[in-house]
Amino acid sequence: MADSQTKKSESLNEEDVTRYLLDRISGLEKRNLELREELRQLESEKRFIETQKIRFEREIRKLKGEVEKLRSPPLIIGTITDIAGDSRYVVQSSAGPKFMVRASGFLDTADLKQGARCTLNQQSLTIVDILPVSFDSQIYGMEISNIPEETYDDVGGLEYQITEIREAVELPLTKPEIFTRIGITPPKGVLLYGPPGTGKTLLARAVAHHTEAKFLRVVGSELVQKYIGEGARLVRELFELARKSAPSIIFIDEIDAIGAHRTEGITSGDREVQRTLMQLLADLDGFEARGDVKIIGATNRIDILDPALLRPGRFDRIIEIPLPDYEGRLSILKIHTENMNISKKLSLEDIAKLTEGMNGSELRAICTEAGMFALRNEKDYVGIDDFILATDKVGSEIKNHMKTTSDGVMFA
Ligand SMILES: Nc1ncnc2c1ncn2[C@@H]1O[C@H](COP(=O)(O)OP(=O)(O)OP(=O)(O)O)[C@@H](O)[C@H]1O
Known part of the structure; x- marks a missing residue:
């Protein structure tokens, strides 16, 4: 009895084990299938990523080529x-x-x-x-010259203006004691205004000559346009340099480019101009009127200047440099023909009459052109005919220039 029972329980156990093993096998097979499916998916993803990678690499090569092309000169x-x-x-x-x-x-x-x-x-x-930010030491278009060679004798037709500038710039530099004796503060600087080519730079250089001062010239438009973001620093450096080189005269040409009416800054370019002007005003206020640095500003556009520049203690004297009248033109023609071999029959008075409305720079050009005409005709002297041809030539060049300027084709 016990025997038969033992046999029965053994056979039951075997059945359980077999069932268990069969279940286990079927579970593993299922898992195996799942894993195979997962592997298949991963392999397909891998293939997709690899093709993407190849596509991106091709794209990068193409873009790099384009960048290189863009970067290649000119x-x-x-x-x-x-x-x-x-x-x-x-x-x-x-x-x-x-x-x-x-x-x-x-x-x-x-x-x-x-x-x-x-x-x-x-x-x-x-x-x-x-x-990279790099500037050469010929700093920023500043021209620094030792005592200029031009004298008052080289300036035609501006006698009154010469007197004015001598009092305002020359005297404080050469005889400061006069101002102390009388008890007045000498002007720090003067502003020359008038049409282009009338001798503003020439006059400023002549004053520097007579005061034996170094001449530092900067152009306002270059301060703010050529070296964007540098304007205020350049103004500071300019005054610093002027102090180191004293006695010296700072000449700021086209001062309207930094000194125009201040408006609400619209663009950052306007703000740059304002910053430069503020620095200029600060430097003007900061330097000693009795010192040996003077400042001369020049502009063709006094109408647009900020009144802050014209306040006492800045540009104290404002001197107009107009187009030369008949006497002025005659005097300028005499200066520029002084070393020319001109015909005895030639009357400079006639040329002065013929050149109404022209500035000193154009009159000088006429004298040079007249000489060139004489040269071309292999003459030893310059005659009236050469002057007439030269006047026509310079006159028509001006007309053409004015036409193209007003057509908006080009700007001077
Ligand atoms: N009054 C003058 N007497 C003699 N030469 C003159 C006179 N005005 C101009 N010139 C001649 O023309 C040249 C140019 O003039 P200058 O540069 O002084 O003019 P400017 O008024 O400063 O002009 P801009 O306003 O365009 O800067 C001078 O170097 C000089 O040869």
Whole structure:
């Protein structure tokens, strides 16, 4: 009885084990199938990623090629003058014109800031590179000359203006004690205003000559346009240099470019001009009227100047340099024909009558051109006919120039 029972329980156990094993096998087979499916999916994903990778690598190679093409010369060098938002930039090329451009997507936008020097692709006008900031020591277009050679005798037709500038600039430098004796503060500087080519620079150089002062010339428009973002620093350095080189005269030509009426800054370019003007005003206020640095400003546009510049203690004397009248033209013609071999029959009075409305610079050009006509005709002296041809030539050049300027074709 016990035997038969033992046999029964053994056979039951075997059945259980077999069932268990069969279940286990079927479970493992199912898992195996699942894993195979997973593997198949992973392998297909891998293949997809590999094809993507190949596609992206091809794309990168293509884009790199395009960047290289964009970067290859000829490139235009310019300075970012304004950031117009919307990923567009105003770039002033070193040749002058301004462009509204976009930048290559490969550039870091943090580098694309106002004042940054950059290169533009000539065809697409895209900013393709940012250049390191580097200036040569011929600093920033500042002309520093030792005592100039021009004298008052070289200036024609401006007797009254010579007297004015002598009192305001020459006397304080050469005889400061006169001002102390009388008890008045000498002017710090004068402003010369009038049409182009009438002798403003010439007069300023002549004063420097007579005071034995060094002559530092800067052009206002260059301070704010050529070296964007540098204007205020340049003004500071200019005064610093003038103090070191004293006695000296600072001559700021085209002062209207930095000294125009201050308006609410619209663009960052306007703000740059304002910053430069504020620095100029601060430096004007900061230097000693009795010292040996004087400042002469020059402008063709006194009408647009900021009144702050004309306040006492800044440009104290304002001197008009007009177009020469008949007497003035005669005197200028005499100066520029002094070393010329001119015909005894030639009357400079006639030439002075013929050249009404012309400035000193044009009169000088007429004298040179007349000499060239005589030279071309192999003559030893310059006659009236040469002067008439020269007057026509210079006159028509002016007319053409004025026509193209008013047509908006080109700007002087
Ligand atoms: N009154 C003058 N007497 C003699 N020469 C003159 C006179 N005005 C002009 N010139 C001649 O013309 C040249 C140019 O003049 P200058 O540069 O002084 O003019 P400017 O008034 O400063 O002009 P701009 O306003 O364009 O700077 C002078 O170097 C000089 O040869």
